[in-house]
Amino acid sequence: MADTHKHGQDIAVRTERNWAFVAILIIVGLAGMAAFAGIHQATMPQAVVETIDPTRLHLGGEFVEANLGSAVEADGSVTVRAIGQQYSFTPACILVPAQTPVTIRATSADVVHGLLVQGTNINTMLVPGYVSVQSATFKAPGEHLMPCQEFCSVGHEGMWGKVKVVSKDEFLSAMSNKKRVSCAP
Amino acid sequence: MLHSRKLILAHFWLAFIAFGAALLLGAWQMFVRSPLSGWISNPEWYYRSLTAHGTVMGYVFPTLVAMGFGYAITESSLKQNLIGRRWAWAGFLLILMGSVVAMVPVSMGLASVLYTFYPPMIGNPLYYIGVVLVVVGSWIWVGLMSINLRIWKKAHPGEAVPLAMFANVAGSYLWAWTAVGAALELLLQIIPVSLGLKSTIDAGLARVFFSWTLHAIVYFWLMPTYIAYYTIVPRAIGGRLYSDTMGRISFILFLVVAMPIGIHHAFADPQVGAGFKFIHSAFTALVALPTLLTVFTICASVEIAARLRGGRGPFGWVTALPWKNPIMLAVAFSFVMLGFGGAGGLINMSYQLDTTIHNTQWITGHFHLIFGGAIVIMYFAIAYDLWPHLTGRSLGSEWLMRTQLWLWFIGMIITTFPWHYVGILGMPRRMAFFDYTSPALQPEALSVAISAFGGFILVISGFLFLAILYRGQFGERNEPGSYSFAQALHMPQKVPAALNGYALWVALMIGLTVTNYGYPILQLALRNDTSVPAVYVGVQ
Amino acid sequence: MEEETELASSNKSWVVSAVGITLVLFAVSALLGFIIFPAAEGRESESLWASICRAAGLPVSSTVNTEGIQGTKVAIANAVPSIPPGESIGRGATLAQQCAICHGPTGVSRADAPNLAGQYPTVTYKQLRDFKDHVRVSAVMSPFAEHLTEENIQDLAAYYASLQRIELKTAKPGVAAPTIVVSGAPLRGIAPCGSCHGAIENKLGSPWLEGQSVVYLRNQLEAFAQGSRRNDVNEQMRNVARAMTQEEIEAAAQYYASKPHPPEI
Numbered sequence: 001m002a003d004t005h006k007h008g009q010d011i012a013v014r015t016e017r018n019w020a021f022v023a024i025l026i027i028v029g030l031a032g033m034a035a036f037a038g039i040h041q042a043t044m045p046q047a048v049v050e051t052i053d054p055t056r057l058h059l060g061g062e063f064v065e066a067n068l069g070s071a072v073e074a075d076g077s078v079t080v081r082a083i084g085q086q087y088s089f090t091p092a093c094i095l096v097p098a099q100t101p102v103t104i105r106a107t108s109a110d111v112v113h114g115l116l117v118q119g120t121n122i123n124t125m126l127v128p129g130y131v132s133v134q135s136a137t138f139k140a141p142g143e144h145l146m147p148c149q150e151f152c153s154v155g156h157e158g159m160w161g162k163v164k165v166v167s168k169d170e171f172l173s174a175m176s177n178k179k180r181v182s183c184a185p
Numbered sequence: 186m187l188h189s190r191k192l193i194l195a196h197f198w199l200a201f202i203a204f205g206a207a208l209l210l211g212a213w214q215m216f217v218r219s220p221l222s223g224w225i226s227n228p229e230w231y232y233r234s235l236t237a238h239g240t241v242m243g244y245v246f247p248t249l250v251a252m253g254f255g256y257a258i259t260e261s262s263l264k265q266n267l268i269g270r271r272w273a274w275a276g277f278l279l280i281l282m283g284s285v286v287a288m289v290p291v292s293m294g295l296a297s298v299l300y301t302f303y304p305p306m307i308g309n310p311l312y313y314i315g316v317v318l319v320v321v322g323s324w325i326w327v328g329l330m331s332i333n334l335r336i337w338k339k340a341h342p343g344e345a346v347p348l349a350m351f352a353n354v355a356g357s358y359l360w361a362w363t364a365v366g367a368a369l370e371l372l373l374q375i376i377p378v379s380l381g382l383k384s385t386i387d388a389g390l391a392r393v394f395f396s397w398t399l400h401a402i403v404y405f406w407l408m409p410t411y412i413a414y415y416t417i418v419p420r421a422i423g424g425r426l427y428s429d430t431m432g433r434i435s436f437i438l439f440l441v442v443a444m445p446i447g448i449h450h451a452f453a454d455p456q457v458g459a460g461f462k463f464i465h466s467a468f469t470a471l472v473a474l475p476t477l478l479t480v481f482t483i484c485a486s487v488e489i490a491a492r493l494r495g496g497r498g499p500f501g502w503v504t505a506l507p508w509k510n511p512i513m514l515a516v517a518f519s520f521v522m523l524g525f526g527g528a529g530g531l532i533n534m535s536y537q538l539d540t541t542i543h544n545t546q547w548i549t550g551h552f553h554l555i556f557g558g559a560i561v562i563m564y565f566a567i568a569y570d571l572w573p574h575l576t577g578r579s580l581g582s583e584w585l586m587r588t589q590l591w592l593w594f595i596g597m598i599i600t601t602f603p604w605h606y607v608g609i610l611g612m613p614r615r616m617a618f619f620d621y622t623s624p625a626l627q628p629e630a631l632s633v634a635i636s637a638f639g640g641f642i643l644v645i646s647g648f649l650f651l652a653i654l655y656r657g658q659f660g661e662r663n664e665p666g667s668y669s670f671a672q673a674l675h676m677p678q679k680v681p682a683a684l685n686g687y688a689l690w691v692a693l694m695i696g697l698t699v700t701n702y703g704y705p706i707l708q709l710a711l712r713n714d715t716s717v718p719a720v721y722v723g724v725q
Numbered sequence: 726m727e728e729e730t731e732l733a734s735s736n737k738s739w740v741v742s743a744v745g746i747t748l749v750l751f752a753v754s755a756l757l758g759f760i761i762f763p764a765a766e767g768r769e770s771e772s773l774w775a776s777i778c779r780a781a782g783l784p785v786s787s788t789v790n791t792e793g794i795q796g797t798k799v800a801i802a803n804a805v806p807s808i809p810p811g812e813s814i815g816r817g818a819t820l821a822q823q824c825a826i827c828h829g830p831t832g833v834s835r836a837d838a839p840n841l842a843g844q845y846p847t848v849t850y851k852q853l854r855d856f857k858d859h860v861r862v863s864a865v866m867s868p869f870a871e872h873l874t875e876e877n878i879q880d881l882a883a884y885y886a887s888l889q890r891i892e893l894k895t896a897k898p899g900v901a902a903p904t905i906v907v908s909g910a911p912l913r914g915i916a917p918c919g920s921c922h923g924a925i926e927n928k929l930g931s932p933w934l935e936g937q938s939v940v941y942l943r944n945q946l947e948a949f950a951q952g953s954r955r956n957d958v959n960e961q962m963r964n965v966a967r968a969m970t971q972e973e974i975e976a977a978a979q980y981y982a983s984k985p986h987p988p989e990i
Contacts, residue, residue, distance in 0.1 A: 037536075045452060111303070
């Protein structure tokens with residue numbers, strides 16, 4: 001009797017150990033996938049933590065009104081600068097070209113907001129005091145909704161912006177002799 | 186034999202009454218933001234309700250369940266009367282008081298900041314003070330669990346601590362430490378600003394502090410459920426626990442790695458460096474380990490019960506299970522929801538996949554499935570299992586209990602599956618209403634309406650649950666005998682000392698907190714240029 | 726006795742392996758997170774130490790200089806002290822005599838100028854500063870504001886804030902709140918008016934509007950919509966006004982003008 005008990009226990013311990021090994025393999029596999037995706041730059045968290053004074057955005061620096069919107073960089077990529085505030089984004093409609101690397105730089109002027117572009121992987125928090133940076137490339141022309149995805153007090157349900165993706169040519173002609181462009185009405 | 190029956194009943198009743206009220210609010214919220222209802226004339230009511238729902242469901246309800254269950258475990262597994270019962274009542278009263286103090290300003294619309302606080306929005310100080318009282322009340326319970334175990338260990342040298350108590354105390358230590366993050370945020374940052382002593386606050390730092398609490402609090406909610414898996418389920422269905430040691434290892438893994446991984450909630454935040462985001466992501470993968478181990482052990486334990494009842498075949502044994510037993514039904518539903526919820530969790534924890542669904546309704550769907558589904562359905566099972574021992578009366582019809590569990594399961598699936606779907610479409614969280622007439626939102630309308638129906642089913646189930654417990658207070662007198670826990674298939678001859686105590690594991694938990702949180706907190710706390718003006722809500 | 730030693734020795738191996746595994750895990754994830762990933766991003770001419778600091782999240786201040794700032798120069802959060810200094814209100818009362826022609830001797834206008842009695846001090850301060858700084862332009866107001874000093878403006882803001890909000894005779898009770906005021910228009914990015922202007926919540930820097938002249942309200946909304954008024958911070962009000970239809974502007978102006986009471990303090 002004692003022998004069968006011992007035998008049963010050995011089997012139990014062995015089975016359990018095998019399962020633990022499989023479980024660890026699953027986890028290493030998952031972590032490995034994350035590491036692989038990270039190294040191959042599928043998407044990476046923003047590289048630098050940047051601070052900024054939200055009360056003085058309009059008084060100087062990169063987020064003054066005249067500097068908001070889309071700008072073409074020397075290398076042909078596009079930088080979009082935007083502000084989230086109770087209860088709108090400025091610019092309320094962001095204009096970007098398709099098939100062009102876009103960097104979005106955004107921050108909040110008051111409380112915590114979120115910037116989410118539907119149908120894309122653009123999704124970041126806007127925390128007052130810090131600058132959020134995201135990179136993306138829009139595949140095709142079209143319109144996307146851009147809701148605030150974080151509760152920002154009682155008008156949160158009314159905080160919806162837009163992203164309008166146009167062809168490269170259309171974008172460049174909209175851009176002609178302007179430093180910054182948006183599709184806000 | 187339970188001696189502190191009144192104490193335990195008080196905890197459970199307060200927990201479940203609060204749960205019932207918050208459940209109604211939740212269903213109302215699902216309804217008003219669905220296409221079934223017109224827009225509410227004042228969106229602030231929605232956010233007020235949301236704050237109350239989250240605060241009660243997150244801080245009050247599970248804490249009271251863990252506490253009441255913890256007292257029951259102490260007395261029944263250690264077979265000694267609870268030491269410090271007066272203190273336990275004091276803790277209970279603190280929670281009652283804290284809940285009232287917090288809910289008064291919330292119901293007046295003076296603190297519609299949601300249970301996650303979200304500074305720099307600042308509400309009425311009483312809200313935060315109430316939450317602190319709730320936490321302090323629960324810390325008394327942590328102290329009592331530790332003291333009771335220590336006294337028992339002194340009286341029983343060389344004996345292994347019963348698994349139920351071992352897990353219970355591990356859960357209490359996890360809670361004690363994980364609550365510190367939110368406590369620091371409240372005491373050092375929010376309350377001084379709320380009282381007007383300061384007018385600026387570092388919102389980024391506050392989010393880091395909150396993430397310290399936000400993830401592991403889920404594991405604290407989970408603890409009673411896992412304790413029930415290991416120590417109630419095998420006994421209730423007539424089986425044996427497959428492995429006592431694996432149970433201990435699982436609970437210890439939760440204790441060590443549940444907490445220093447919280448920054449995965451801040452993947453999309455600009456104030457945390459990418460390196461720390463990766464470290465937290467890697468450790469988050471690790472926290473799946475105890476759950477995978479548990480799933481194996483519990484499935485094996487359930488199989489033992491089936492084979493003892495004559496079950497045969499590689500899968501045929503499933504039919505031999507006592508499906509009419511509510512506990513069996515609850516654990517099966519719980520596992521199904523844990524499976525789906527866990528799969529969703531794997532998506533949330535990877536930085537790359539998270540960007541698609543971060544802060545969409547997917548997240549709300551996810552944690553309702555895990556917490557409201559997998560965890561809470563086992564709270565029901567715990568209550569059903571314990572009730573006769575608390576009231577000395579039989580609980581009545583198992584048919585009603587099964588109906589209640591079925592409704593909860595169906596309701597939760599109907600609620601959360603469409604919720605996940607609209608999240609993938611990019612529907613944001615926490616909005617008082619949506620303009621479904623717009624072509625862009627029309628594809629979401631049907632799913633949201635279905636989800637609201639799920640909410641109604643949950644309300645019916647929740648109130649059926651309360652009714653069953655209430656009837657149980659007046660059932661037939663029936664002495665159920667002593668309350669016992671599942672026996673292991675092979676009771677280990679010797680439990681390693683490391684799996685009988687906590688010093689090593691608590692030290693590792695704190696050590697990992699220092700390595701994983703120390704720098705992200707200090708680098709922000711030591712700067713003076715990251716604080717921003719508070720935005721007071723509820724003031725005209 | 727023997728048992729105890731056995732427990733202790735087995736504990737030691739647990740300590741060694743638990744601490745060891747944890748350290749290895751941390752070291753591997755730190756190596757990946759702080760060294761390998763930042764290097765894979767391929768920033769040229771970045772020292773190892775700098776890339777570790779970057780991955781750890783050491784904050785850098787965003788410093789970009791831009792010229793050509795045209796908007797308001799007021800930082801709303803700290804525009805006015807929470808309690809005005811002692812003589813401020815008195816000085817403000819003296820200065821306010823020149824305002825009475827349009828804004829009324831009690832801060833309640835008999836023309837179509839805004840009622841100022843009991844208006845939030847931040848609001849009055851900001852508008853006067855903007856007139857003075859030429860970022861809000863009015864043929865009537867600009868010449869007055871030009872001569873005011875910073876202290877004058879603070880005093881006037883404090884004085885008007887101290888006046889009692891009184892019931893207005895122009896009220897037309899019974900005008901139902903239009904949808905645009907109660908619910909806004911979410912997908913056009915319009916939150917309910919009351920979520921900033923007081924019926925639901927007040928946002929610092931936003932005036933209460935009840936009982937103001939319908940002409941004034943309509944004109945300002947139109948000016949924001951057309952861009953002839955642009956002194957709102959970060960286009961906060963222009964974003965809303967531009968998305969409103971002419972009917973909605975009219976309905977909102979009529980509704981607020983019809984309200985008998987400014988909100989109670």
